[in-house]
Amino acid sequence: MSRRARLLGAAPFVFMALMAPGTVSAEQLKMGLLVPGSVSEEGWNRIGYNALKGVEEQLGASVSYVELQQNPASFEKAFHDYASQGYQVILGHGFEFQDAALSVAEDYPDTWFLISSSDIKEGKVIGLNTDTSQPFFLMGVTAAMMGKKAGLVGGMEIPPIQQAFDGFKNGVKHVNPDFPVSETYIGNFTDTTAAKESALSMIAQGADFVVPNASGATVGAYQGIAESGPGVLSFSIFSDFTEVAPENILGLYVADYAQGVVEVVRGIQEGNPPETNVVFGLKDEKVMSFTFREDGPAVVPDEVKAAVAEVAAEIAAGKIQTYSN
Template sequence: MADEFKMGLLVPGSVSEEGWNRIGYNALKGVEEQLGAKVSYVELQQNPASFEKAFRDYASQGYQIILGHGFELQDAALDVAPDFPDTTFLISSSDIHEGNVIGLNTDTSQPFYLMGVIAAKMGKKAGLIGGMEIPPIQQAFAGFKAGAKSVNPEFQVSEAYIGNFTDTAATKEAALSMIAQGADFVVPNASGATVGAYQGIAEAGDQVKSFSIYTDFTGVAPKNILGLYVADYAQGVVEVVRAIREGNAPTTNVAFGLKDPKVISFHFRDDNPQVSVPEDIRKDVAAVVADISAGKIDTMPQ
């Protein structure tokens, strides 16, 4: 059918894992269910050559929209896009808008800023564990550090990167190392490898606190996670795709933030008294959320 609407998804990993890759899959399914698109996805290893081939395969098959779910797919999209002007290439965790390549960026510095505020009010030292040292993760960690420093300029925050998004043993080891060095808040951001850090946090005991990132990891560390950063990125993607289909493609990169509560939110846990955050801190955080949403707080100060 000539007018059939088709969307493809490229994920740098497995959609069976809770976390980042599953979010991309949920976005694709949202487009299928809400917009009636024919959809397809391909799981890739961290290999730029395979990224370019997958983009070309989908574009040559007449897919009108292709979502590359991760900053690491941006360069491949830029290489392929000029050859397929009728295809829109969306790139997650990207700030780009160049021709028919459009970045979709959830401003993770904003919820991480809230985590930093809480850590500095309740803890003594924090550790951050990243997968790879790429802009979206650097942005998140910059937000955490800015939030912590807004409370206590002397609050110590350490960082470690494991160099990939799959090695759960490495994230667990990094978490245990940070805890041994006195961190009582440890926050991982490493896609599929994230769960390893939560396992290490749980093993260290309930004196170490954390936050759940992207999806609900409270089952892994039930006595440690104080709050959840939930990104309904799927719905954000659906709305962007809807606009493109209707001829209203974004004219800049798309940045979701706390001002978009249907897409990005942070909430405290109320199901376990052991992980309850005091009411005065909750009120402080609510005020910070309002100020960030109103543009009064820069969550990534230079």
């Protein structure tokens, strides 16, 4: 069966348009977004939606998005449908969209395919990779200075999450090579119950610092952390989960991915597309921030803050490699 036939036979989906009704001129930028879940949930999918809205508001683009399940056939169909409708830029929000983009891109040489959490640069398929290993390295430093044992709860064992956890473990080693760290993956990004059970299991085995990274399932881990009391610490990842675990959250890692995407798309619009894959890091202050809480019961001592600030400056200057190549 041809690829085109496979695409047309894939699962149906619904475009969710954000633009006002009316005719879109041929010159107007059109951008589509593919997300692996619901944009109504705080976390990873909402970040992709905010990026799309940023392009709409700052660049005057006509935009729409589609919510998909973990189904490679539907990924290809969504890319195909957007490209065939004249969308100049399509953002696949997650590493899992990379293969589908590479498969479809050859049929649409005038379309740019941007892939979140990817290092790809092949033709007009461009990876936009926020180096999450850098803030996770800082979390590892904090854990090794404040805790006794750490636990990491991941969604699927894919490169972006592995890289983040690698950063955490390297941050721990930077302080104490003997500090114990356990790591587990629930095998998906939606099962909040599994994430919660994984967190509780790690805590039962002595982890007093637990960090989840499982997209929509992440909130389940925070619920388990909260139920374990103030003796277990964590960080908010991508969105602020302080309300879920107010006694446990030490700080917040946020990537203003929206602004990063806006600048990449602006370059495409102006005829200056990226020449390589794009990597946002701590050096990009408008895109990435790592902050400690200044209120509540979960407070980081001043000496730890100072140590982390020094490490962060070295990472931004390129003096510390946060993950293994």
